[in-house]
Amino acid sequence: MLQYILHTIAFQLIFLLVYELFLKKETFFSYNRAYLLLTPVVSFLLPLIKIPVLQEAVPAEAFVMLPEVLLTGGKTAAQNEIPATAAPETIEVSWWLLVYGAGLLFSLGIFFQKYKVLKELFANQTVLLRKENIKIVEVPKSKIAFTFYETIFLGSDLSEKERKQILSHEMVHVRQRHTLDLLLFEFLRIVFWFNPLIYIYQSRISTLHEYLADAGVVKNVKKQEYFQQLLNSAFNTEDISFINQFFNHSIIKKRIVMLQKTRSRSISKFKFLIILPLMMAMLTYVSCSEDQVRSEEEKELTAQEKIERIEAIFGDGTNLTSEERKEIQEILKTVSSQDLEKYSKRGQKMQVQNSPSGTGDVPFAVIEEVPIFPGCEALDTNEARKKCMSDKINAFVNQNFDVSLGKANDLNGINRVYVQFKITKNGTVEILGARAPHPALKEEAVRVINLLPEMQPGKQGGENVNVLYTLPITLKIGE
Numbered sequence: 425m426l427q428y429i430l431h432t433i434a435f436q437l438i439f440l441l442v443y444e445l446f447l448k449k450e451t452f453f454s455y456n457r458a459y460l461l462l463t464p465v466v467s468f469l470l471p472l473i474k475i476p477v478l479q480e481a482v483p484a485e486a487f488v489m490l491p492e493v494l495l496t497g498g499k500t501a502a503q504n505e506i507p508a509t510a511a512p513e514t515i516e517v518s519w520w521l522l523v524y525g526a527g528l529l530f531s532l533g534i535f536f537q538k539y540k541v542l543k544e545l546f547a548n549q550t551v552l553l554r555k556e557n558i559k560i561v562e563v564p565k566s567k568i569a570f571t572f573y574e575t576i577f578l579g580s581d582l583s584e585k586e587r588k589q590i591l592s593h594e595m596v597h598v599r600q601r602h603t604l605d606l607l608l609f610e611f612l613r614i615v616f617w618f619n620p621l622i623y624i625y626q627s628r629i630s631t632l633h634e635y636l637a638d639a640g641v642v643k644n645v646k647k648q649e650y651f652q653q654l655l656n657s658a659f660n661t662e663d664i665s666f667i668n669q670f671f672n673h674s675i676i677k678k679r680i681v682m683l684q685k686t687r688s689r690s691i692s693k694f695k696f697l698i699i700l701p702l703m704m705a706m707l708t709y710v711s712c713s714e715d716q717v718r719s720e721e722e723k724e725l726t727a728q729e730k731i732e733r734i735e736a737i738f739g740d741g742t743n744l745t746s747e748e749r750k751e752i753q754e755i756l757k758t759v760s761s762q763d764l765e766k767y768s769k770r771g772q773k774m775q776v777q778n779s780p781s782g783t784g785d786v787p788f789a790v791i792e793e794v795p796i797f798p799g800c801e802a803l804d805t806n807e808a809r810k811k812c813m814s815d816k817i818n819a820f821v822n823q824n825f826d827v828s829l830g831k832a833n834d835l836n837g838i839n840r841v842y843v844q845f846k847i848t849k850n851g852t853v854e855i856l857g858a859r860a861p862h863p864a865l866k867e868e869a870v871r872v873i874n875l876l877p878e879m880q881p882g883k884q885g886g887e888n889v890n891v892l893y894t895l896p897i898t899l900k901i902g903e
Contacts, residue, residue: 429619431471435706436621439463442702443628446695450688453636455696460629461605463699464612464622470703474792475711491814492896493821524618531617535610538666545577552578558598560591570667571597573604589641589653596640602633606666631675635682642683651680795847795891796880817876821897824872829864830901841869841897849888851881856892869897 443463447456545568549561559575566579569590576594578587597603609626616622642650654676793806800812830839844856853876860866873895882891 428471431710432467433619433621435467435470436464436619436625438702438706439467439699440621440624440628442698446698448628449685450692450695451639451682451685452688452693453632453639455693457605457629457632457636459696459699460625460632461608464609464625466703470706471710473707473710475707490817490893490895492898493818493825495822495825495827495897495899527617528614531614535614542572542667546575549577558595569594571603572667573601574598586653589645589650592641592644593637596637597633600633600636602636603666605629605633610666631678634675634679638679638683647683651683654680792885793883795851795882798877798879801880817895820876821872821895824875825897825899826868827899829868830899833862833864835862835865835899836901839865839899839901841865841899843869843873843895843897844893845873845895846890846892847879847881848890849881851878853879865899 439459440463443456443459447459450456545563546561549563551559552562553560557574561575561577562580563577564580567581568577568579569582570577571594576591576598578590582590606626606629609622609629612619612622613626638650794809795813796809797813797816799816800809803809803812829835839861841858841860843858846854846856848854853873855870855873858866858870860869881888883889
């Protein structure tokens with residue numbers, strides 16, 4: 425969820441920068457309005473779109489490394505089940521939900537306060553005119569002037585000349601449904617109260633509404649006369665973010681400057697095409713970003729553990745696919761030559777050779793639908809299913825691994841076992857290999873993994889595919 429939020433905010437920031445740098449000063453007000461309405465919504469959708477073609481263009485892991493299973497040799501298999509580790513994560517999630525909920529309630533409170541002010545204005549109104557669906561009302565003892573949806577509010581202290589010009593302006597707001605734009609951003613401000621860019625979006629579109637209304641008015645009156653009206657009048661305003669106010673003093677200067685601008689040339693509309701390569705870049709980034717993310721556990725591996733895992737997963741380095749070769753090269757970049765000589769059985773002679781793979785096995789990082797462990801069917805996202813599968817395999821190994829083999833074979837300290845397996849197109853488990861410091865541990869690990877239940881297979885392009893895994897098991901045996 426955090427990654428989704430960060431992507432959304434980053435994309436909205438990019439879209440806003442494009443608006444500020446290239447579009448803001450253009451007189452294509454209707455186009456700019458569409459841009460400001462669509463780009464925040466597009467920003468919410470783009471992080472959810474994953475394009476397989478773009479994902480496969482990036483080197484991916486040949487195996488997924490499941491979280492380590494920790495066994496303690498002093499207990500029986502039945503006693504060795506690790507307590508659920510979800511509690512800390514649940515507390516963290518609850519904390520963030522609490523903060524989000526508090527912000528949501530605060531935002532709702534502000535919204536209803538604004539609504540209360542607006543409701544009071546409706547209660548104290550005097551209807552001056554009804555025309556089709558439009559209602560013009562008078563607010564006593566006021567020089568207020570604003571629009572909410574199909575209702576135009578005018579203060580009773582306004583002169584007839586002022587009213588005529590204001591009505592022309594406010595009628596544009598009504599006909600173009602500007603209130604709906606502001607209500608959309610008001611909703612986004614409530615739900616995404618933590619995102620400052622939503623407030624900027626609302627401010628920009630509110631200003632744009634005034635440009636649109638001004639442009640409509642000056643079609644029928646002289647610009648100079650209208651400028652004078654803007655400069656000489658001083659109306660009361662209400663601090664309500666979802667109404668269109670005739671006199672928002674902070675943008676009067678901007679409105680006059682925009683009215684004096686020469687109409688933008690048609691060729692300037694091509695600036696809006698900037699959005700196309702931007703969206704493609706965003707889609708590429710989103711589709712590939714999951715492949716670049718590694719767990720904190722992987723990042724914190726020691727040099728010895730990294731080398732042991734390479735040897736456990738890839739064996740002697742022969743008959744590897746290009747993806748596997750690149751994976752080893754990436755890992756070895758973080759290992760010094762001294763550590764490689766010290767910990768690797770083959771020392772610095774560790775080589776990787778490339779060979780084509782025609783097995784139909786799909787790297788886990790690009791899989792569209794991950795395999796589903798029995799009991800995880802109700803979860804609807806890949807991440808949730810991965811987590812559920814890891815937890816259940818962890819519990820399964822703890823319950824079934826015979827930890828007494830450590831003592832029986834005079835083993836002490838930390839003993840690491842790596843098992844490579846695949847979940848086939850049929851959902852069955854197939855062992856690909858295993859490595860352990862003692863044959864008995866290797867046989868036991870293979871036996872336990874073979875006991876795993878049949879699963880729903882992974883899918884790519886709507887077809888069942890093989891998915892590859894490596895499971896590290898650490899057996900700690902006391903002296």
